[in-house]
Amino acid sequence: MKKIFSYTEGLTRRPTHYCPGCTHGVIHRLVGEVVEELGLRGRTVGIAPVGCSVLAYEYFNCDMFEASHGRAPAVATGAKRTRPNLIVFTYQGDGDLASIGMAEIVHAANRGEKFTTIFVNNAIYGMTGGQMAPTTMPGQHSTTSPGGRNCDEAGYPIRVAELLSTLTTPAYIERVAVHTPAHTIRAKEAIRKAFELQAEGRCYTFIEVLSTCPTNWGLSPRESEKWLENVMMPYYTLGVKKRPEDFDGGIFHGKH
Amino acid sequence: MASTEVLMAGFGGQGMLLSGKLLAHAAMTLGKQVSWLPSYGPEMRGGTANVTVCVSDKPVGSPYITRPTALLVMNQPSLEKFGSRVREGGLIVINSSLIPIKSDRADCKVLYVDAAELARKAGTARAANLVMLGCYVGWSDIVERESVVKEIEEEFSSKAKFIPANVAAYEAGYEAGLKLRGGA
Amino acid sequence: MAKVLMKGNEAIGEAAIRAGCVHFFGYPITPQSEVPEYLAKRLPEVGGRFVQAESEVAASNMIYGAAGVGMRVLTTSSSPGISLMAEALSYIAACELPVVLVNIMRAGPGLGGILPSQGDYLQATKGTAHGDFDLIVLAPDSVQEAVRLVISAFELAEKYRNPVMVIGDGMIGQMMEPVEFPDEVKGPPLDPGDWALTGCAGREKRIINSLYLDPDFADRHNRKLKAKFERIREAEQRWEAYNCDGPCDLLVVSFGMMSRICKTAIEELKAEGFKIGLFRPITLKPYPYEALRKAADKAKRIISIEMNMGQMIEDVKLAALGTKPIDFFGMAGGLVPSPDDVVAALRDSLKKAGAGGKAR
Numbered sequence: 001m002k003k004i005f006s007y008t009e010g011l012t013r014r015p016t017h018y019c020p021g022c023t024h025g026v027i028h029r030l031v032g033e034v035v036e037e038l039g040l041r042g043r044t045v046g047i048a049p050v051g052c053s054v055l056a057y058e059y060f061n062c063d064m065f066e067a068s069h070g071r072a073p074a075v076a077t078g079a080k081r082t083r084p085n086l087i088v089f090t091y092q093g094d095g096d097l098a099s100i101g102m103a104e105i106v107h108a109a110n111r112g113e114k115f116t117t118i119f120v121n122n123a124i125y126g127m128t129g130g131q132m133a134p135t136t137m138p139g140q141h142s143t144t145s146p147g148g149r150n151c152d153e154a155g156y157p158i159r160v161a162e163l164l165s166t167l168t169t170p171a172y173i174e175r176v177a178v179h180t181p182a183h184t185i186r187a188k189e190a191i192r193k194a195f196e197l198q199a200e201g202r203c204y205t206f207i208e209v210l211s212t213c214p215t216n217w218g219l220s221p222r223e224s225e226k227w228l229e230n231v232m233m234p235y236y237t238l239g240v241k242k243r244p245e246d247f248d249g250g251i252f253h254g255k256h
Numbered sequence: 257m258a259s260t261e262v263l264m265a266g267f268g269g270q271g272m273l274l275s276g277k278l279l280a281h282a283a284m285t286l287g288k289q290v291s292w293l294p295s296y297g298p299e300m301r302g303g304t305a306n307v308t309v310c311v312s313d314k315p316v317g318s319p320y321i322t323r324p325t326a327l328l329v330m331n332q333p334s335l336e337k338f339g340s341r342v343r344e345g346g347l348i349v350i351n352s353s354l355i356p357i358k359s360d361r362a363d364c365k366v367l368y369v370d371a372a373e374l375a376r377k378a379g380t381a382r383a384a385n386l387v388m389l390g391c392y393v394g395w396s397d398i399v400e401r402e403s404v405v406k407e408i409e410e411e412f413s414s415k416a417k418f419i420p421a422n423v424a425a426y427e428a429g430y431e432a433g434l435k436l437r438g439g440a
Numbered sequence: 441m442a443k444v445l446m447k448g449n450e451a452i453g454e455a456a457i458r459a460g461c462v463h464f465f466g467y468p469i470t471p472q473s474e475v476p477e478y479l480a481k482r483l484p485e486v487g488g489r490f491v492q493a494e495s496e497v498a499a500s501n502m503i504y505g506a507a508g509v510g511m512r513v514l515t516t517s518s519s520p521g522i523s524l525m526a527e528a529l530s531y532i533a534a535c536e537l538p539v540v541l542v543n544i545m546r547a548g549p550g551l552g553g554i555l556p557s558q559g560d561y562l563q564a565t566k567g568t569a570h571g572d573f574d575l576i577v578l579a580p581d582s583v584q585e586a587v588r589l590v591i592s593a594f595e596l597a598e599k600y601r602n603p604v605m606v607i608g609d610g611m612i613g614q615m616m617e618p619v620e621f622p623d624e625v626k627g628p629p630l631d632p633g634d635w636a637l638t639g640c641a642g643r644e645k646r647i648i649n650s651l652y653l654d655p656d657f658a659d660r661h662n663r664k665l666k667a668k669f670e671r672i673r674e675a676e677q678r679w680e681a682y683n684c685d686g687p688c689d690l691l692v693v694s695f696g697m698m699s700r701i702c703k704t705a706i707e708e709l710k711a712e713g714f715k716i717g718l719f720r721p722i723t724l725k726p727y728p729y730e731a732l733r734k735a736a737d738k739a740k741r742i743i744s745i746e747m748n749m750g751q752m753i754e755d756v757k758l759a760a761l762g763t764k765p766i767d768f769f770g771m772a773g774g775l776v777p778s779p780d781d782v783v784a785a786l787r788d789s790l791k792k793a794g795a796g797g798k799a800r
Contacts, residue, residue, distance in 0.1 A: 012645075041640070041641075042639050042640055042641025042642070043639035043641060044639065044640075045509065045637045045639065047505075054651060055651075057647045057649055058647075061640075061645055062639075062640055062645055063637035063638070063639060063640050063645055063646050063647070064637070064645065064646075064647045064648070064649075065504075065505065065508055065637065065647075065648045065649070066647070066648065066649035066650065066651055067501065067504075067531075068501065068527055068528065068531055071497070071498070071501035071504075071528070074493070074497070074498040074499075074500075074501035074502045074504075074505065075501050075502070075504055075505035075508070076505060077465075077491065077493075077498075077502050077505060078465060078501065078502035078503055078504060078505025078506035078507075078508070078509075078513070079505040079506065079508060079509045079637070080505075081463070081465075081489050081491055081502075081506070082463045082489060082505075082506040082509060082511035082513065083509045083510075083511065083638070086509065086637075086638075086639060103494055103495060103497070103498065104494070104497075104498050104501070106494075107493075107494035107498065111491075277445070277616065280445055280616060281445045284443060284445050284618045289618075290445070290617065290618060291615055291616070291617050292445070292615060292616035292617070293611060293614070293615040293616075294614055294615070296470075296471060296554070296610070296614050316617075316700075317700050317701070317703045317704035317707065317779075318700050318701035318703070318704035318705075318778075318779050319611070319615055319617075319697075319700065320611065320697075320701055320776050320778060320779075321778075321779075322778035322779070322780060323778075323780065
């Protein structure tokens with residue numbers, strides 16, 4: 001009999017704690033597979049965030065840090081700068097990365113730190129119980145925006161991939177989704193590209209993954225996929241936002 | 257000499273911190289215990305800057321001195337601020353090029369030196385701080401004459417063309433100090 | 441190596457290099473900015489890495505990352521910056537990572553001022569951040585001792601896998617004094633032991649983590665950390681006792697640069713026949729309670745002199761256990777007590793102690 005599917009060595013065998021219909025597990029799997037397939041597992045260090053994926057250090061089968069809320073890019077900077085041969089990735093949610101950790105992510109990207117960020121955007125704070133995130137959609141209900149996100153007061157959702165792509169420093173930045181098999185295949189290609197670029201020491205790499213949160217969205221898993229497709233994807237458009245080959249040489253047009 | 261505390265003060269940028277460093281380094285090289293404590297703050301240029309140099313045969317206790325044994329002042333605000341603090345029997349060296357007033361300290365030895373003019377004659381108007389230092393060393397003999405010359409050469413080693421004028425300014429001050437002491 | 445005349449901040453940077461630390465992450469803040477400036481120039485010369493972080497929050501997490509992968513690492517800051525680092529320090533202590541940080545204290549509270557202060561004594565020794573943990577805190581009184589203690593800090597950090605803070609005031613950072621460095625740079629890199637995240641090739645994966653969802657485990661971990669600090673308390677107390685050999689009219693307790701100003705004042709009063717001792721804790725944590733108690737036993741009265749509104753006096757009281765009256769003298773806000781100010785304060789205390797000195 002032909003074996004067509006098995007565990008990946010990139011993940012431990014520990015069952016995850018994620019809710020039914022949540023795509024964190026899929027994203028974990030993709031990262032684990034890529035790390036294994038590229039033969040990088042033995043020199044990879046991952047950094048888990050605070051949020052739903054706080055326990056990611058239990059699931060990834062490589063050396064792992066647990067960082068404080070939002071600081072994973074700073075921890076990654078310390079690790080990668082002092083041991084450049086390590087493959088370093090941060091795995092962060094939208095509350096962690098786009099709210100409390102915005103300074104750290106922007107500056108790590110701007111310094112061109114040679115690590116990879118997997119940014120999971122599900123438009124809500126999951127672990128703390130469904131509060132509004134910087135990525136929460138206009139009008140979207142949450143426990144801290146009970147009448148729906150009011151953009152007059154809370155501003156509009158932050159498109160982190162686009163925001164980071166405005167930086168001059170070379171980087172690879174792409175937004176993907178994992179709610180259908182086709183999207184999942186594309187997401188894996190993006191994640192693979194990011195780890196390859198890191199292994200070559202090329203540039204900072206950032207993959208934003210649109211993810212579902214049926215529990216806090218108050219939808220079924222199937223409805224969640226539709227909501228992601230119909231509400232999130234028009235605003236958070238998929239695709240490559242920045243490539244290292246787009247770098248214009250960093251010519252400074254002012255006078256020193 | 258048991259211990260000497262020299263307060264050097266002027267506008268920021270007048271070079272008193274450097275004069276203090278040259279003195280401290282020369283004394284250290286001669287085997288003395290020293291400390292160099294600057295005022296510090298946002299006034300990188302302009303404003304007032306001062307430094308206290310302690311030179312002693314014993315380990316320096318407090319490097320923070322409010323009653324120095326010697327005061328070198330480049331400008332009038334510094335004389336007005338610190339003139340009254342010098343210990344009885346101490347020394348005050350006044351840059352008379354910029355300070356039109358006299359010290360009222362009858363209990364101290366007061367030297368008036370036309371530092372800017374001597375510096376200009378030596379070839380660099382910017383070296384009034386070294387004239388002041390030279391005058392103090394010539395008067396007090398706190399360190400050997402040559403030792404400060406070596407420090408100046410060391411300090412300006414990457415800008416060697418400035419050495420002769422700066423040394424000349426120091427020497428002019430030294431001679432002035434020596435003369436005021438009544439030496440050769 | 442010959443003596444060199446060096447600013448305290450620069451000497452601290454060089455001392456770290458001599459201790460074998462070639463990685464620095466930090467953020468500029470007066471009056472310690474000469475440390476990052478010096479290391480920005482020096483570290484590339486010795487094959488090291490200097491990173492100017494975007495904030496003290498980031499810098500402190502960068503040292504968490506660097507220590508976590510088993511590298512010797514330093515950060516330095518001043519009071520408000522240390523407050524921003526507090527969160528990461530709790531994580532670092534929880535994860536038992538060896539880092540060294542330096543606090544060149546400035547006046548507070550709030551944005552405060554940039555002038556010297558000892559206002560962070562309690563923050564360093566008691567309430568650094570959330571949770572039960574203990575820093576080792578060392579307080580030098582000269583540029584030379586700052587060099588010695590920075591080197592020692594790396595040794596202690598690695599011996600106990602614990603964060604170590606070297607604490608000084610703006611004066612020690614800004615002043616120049618002659619200093620000698622050890623010739624040899626410490627050779628072997630930090631031993632990654634069985635904890636550092638070096639990549640899991642050929643071994644089980646490792647985790648550096650301070651999330652304890654199981655309260656029994658968390659309780660055990662807290663007990664383990666406390667037991668470690670008890671070992672540190674047993675083995676690592678350091679102090680200087682000056683003029684403390686016999687009975688004295690007054691015992692001055694003071695640390696860091698303030699203690700040198702006290703020494704000058706004590707010498708001045710010695711000429712008048714007063715016998716005044718000085719007890720200077722060098723390890724502010726573990727605090728040398730027993731040694732201070734012994735010195736206090738020989739004194740009629742105690743005075744704690746600090747550049748703050750009375751912080752270390754809490755520990756002086758714990759050491760004396762109510763056996764002796766304790767006075768306090770201090771200034772804050774960046775004012776440094778002069779030798780004359782201290783002499784006046786000592787006279788007050790001597791009077792209360794009923795000490796006469798020589799007939800004047």
